[in-house]
Amino acid sequence: MQSYYEATVSRSSAHAPLAGRRSANVCIVGGGLAGLSSALGLAERGVSDVVVLEAQQVGFGASGRNGGFVFGGYSLDCADLLKTLGPVRARELYTLTTDAVDLMRERISRYRIDCDATDAGVILANWFDDPARLDAQRRLMRDSFGVDWEPVSAAQLAGQLKTRRYHGGLFERNAFHFHPLKYVLGVAAAAAQAGVTIHERSPVVRLQRAGAGFVVHTPQGAIEARHVVMAGGGYARNVYARVERAVLPIATYVMATEPLGARLQDALDTRAAVYDTRFAFDYYRPLPDTRILWGGRISVRDRAPDTIARLLRRDLVKVYPQLHDVRIEHAWGGLMSYARHKMPQIGRSADGVWYAVGFGGHGMAPTTVSGELLAAAISGERPVPDAFAAFGLTPAYGALGLAAAQLTYTAMQTRDALAARRRSARPVV
Numbered sequence: 174m175q176s177y178y179e180a181t182v183s184r185s186s187a188h189a190p191l192a193g194r195r196s197a198n199v200c201i202v203g204g205g206l207a208g209l210s211s212a213l214g215l216a217e218r219g220v221s222d223v224v225v226l227e228a229q230q231v232g233f234g235a236s237g238r239n240g241g242f243v244f245g246g247y248s249l250d251c252a253d254l255l256k257t258l259g260p261v262r263a264r265e266l267y268t269l270t271t272d273a274v275d276l277m278r279e280r281i282s283r284y285r286i287d288c289d290a291t292d293a294g295v296i297l298a299n300w301f302d303d304p305a306r307l308d309a310q311r312r313l314m315r316d317s318f319g320v321d322w323e324p325v326s327a328a329q330l331a332g333q334l335k336t337r338r339y340h341g342g343l344f345e346r347n348a349f350h351f352h353p354l355k356y357v358l359g360v361a362a363a364a365a366q367a368g369v370t371i372h373e374r375s376p377v378v379r380l381q382r383a384g385a386g387f388v389v390h391t392p393q394g395a396i397e398a399r400h401v402v403m404a405g406g407g408y409a410r411n412v413y414a415r416v417e418r419a420v421l422p423i424a425t426y427v428m429a430t431e432p433l434g435a436r437l438q439d440a441l442d443t444r445a446a447v448y449d450t451r452f453a454f455d456y457y458r459p460l461p462d463t464r465i466l467w468g469g470r471i472s473v474r475d476r477a478p479d480t481i482a483r484l485l486r487r488d489l490v491k492v493y494p495q496l497h498d499v500r501i502e503h504a505w506g507g508l509m510s511y512a513r514h515k516m517p518q519i520g521r522s523a524d525g526v527w528y529a530v531g532f533g534g535h536g537m538a539p540t541t542v543s544g545e546l547l548a549a550a551i552s553g554e555r556p557v558p559d560a561f562a563a564f565g566l567t568p569a570y571g572a573l574g575l576a577a578a579q580l581t582y583t584a585m586q587t588r589d590a591l592a593a594r595r596r597s598a599r600p601v602v
């Protein structure tokens with residue numbers, strides 16, 4: 174089963190594999206949004222001689238498979254960001270992501286990227302009958318991060334989302350959703366137009382130090398580069414251990430229903446995208462052709478499309494029982510890269526390799542941030558902000574880390590299920 178995104182793009186320009194040996198100023202490993210945003214950021218700053226090497230095809234990884242939500246923040250939630258960095262630096266890093274949301278809008282318009290962008294905000298729906306959760310979140314975002322997430326009453330929300338599952342919500346206006354693969358292909362096209370060379374089907378197999386730079390080897394070629402950027406997400410293996418050891422590849426899943434026509438409004442009467450307040454939340458949004466794109470779950474296991482469709486259908490029907498009989502036409506998974514601290518790792522290692530990894534499940538705006546920061550640092554405009562040094566390449570402990578991540582996920586799921594049950598069992602007074 175092909176992903177909905179792959180089924181709805183035409184890859185008009187294939188980029189030839191690297192053949193032979195050549196030199197470059199900057200060699201970027203990975204044609205996801207982290208790598209391509211860096212490439213475009215460099216080109217926009219007038220840096221020439223930039224090469225991107227992608228093992229498969231542009232957007233093959235998480236960047237071309239995700240839920241398509243574009244909003245501020247990181248995988249580490251804002252309360253924990255504040256605890257770790259204090260008010261000034263936490264707000265500095267958060268603001269980078271809202272600036273990135275604006276930059277993505279601007280690039281869509283400047284480069285005429287046709288990516289089904291729906292600028293209709295995102296709703297955080299409260300799974301728990303506990304208004305204090307939303308109040309606390311709203312206060313945090315307003316007082317510490319300077320953004321107003323507007324309250325949506327239970328009655329208003331019930332008018333937009335035809336389900337009894339939720340207890341009001343918050344509306345984040347400065348957010349949109351889009352076809353991420355079309356966007357990534359658009360960024361790649363803009364970078365290529367500005368002089369960046371992209372090679373697909375060019376897996377990097379070895380990175381070797383050479384004088385003041387590096388040699389980056391693929392099976393059929395090599396690039397001698399002054400700068401190297403590692404941006405292989407959760408897919409990179411056996412190239413640069415210092416980065417790979419610092420992230421865990423974790424799978425998450427998405428499906429798309431058949432086009433629902435008028436039935437869409439029996440479930441969603443909004444153009445906004447939606448997620449909920451559980452740790453293991455559902456996320457979904459209406460597509461322009463009246464399908465619902467639905468995502469959720471986190472696992473260390475890569476599952477077959479049929480299994481993904483079965484699991485996610487169960488989640489969909491729990492929220493919208495009226496859609497029990499819809500056909501699931503696409504189901505797929507993707508790998509995220511998570512650091513133990515849940516923040517992106519953006520910077521330069523002691524041996525001079527630049528990196529942008531660890532974006533987790535919240536990566537569209539943050540990969541754009543990383544592209545801007547690395548492009549500014551490599552071009553000599555300004556260094557990567559100090560605050561990112563607090564989130565370094567800490568070891569993720571491989572298989573042990575994956576087992577711990579799965580345990581944490583299951584424990585949090587159980588905690589949320591118990592909290593929801595306690596609340597619904599409260600006597601009505």
Ligand SMILES: Cc1cc2nc3c(=O)[nH]c(=O)nc-3n(C[C@H](O)[C@H](O)[C@H](O)COP(=O)(O)OP(=O)(O)OC[C@H]3O[C@@H](n4cnc5c(N)ncnc54)[C@H](O)[C@@H]3O)c2cc1C
Pocket residue numbers: 202203204205206207208226227228229230231232233234235236237238239240241242243244375376377378404405406407408409410412424425426427468506507508509510529530531532533534535536537538540
């Ligand atoms: C199913 C799913 C849903 C998600 N939903 C959302 C969402 O709605 N909103 C949001 O903000 N974020 C979401 N995310 C997270 C977001 O997609 C990621 O954080 C982001 O795309 C990471 O981008 P990246 O460039 O770091 O990695 P990727 O997009 O994975 O790109 C890495 C690329 O590097 C290539 N590569 C790896 N090794 C090599 C090598 N040796 N040589 C050459 N190339 C190599 C890979 O082939 C791949 O194309 C989701 C993720 C998934 C998987």
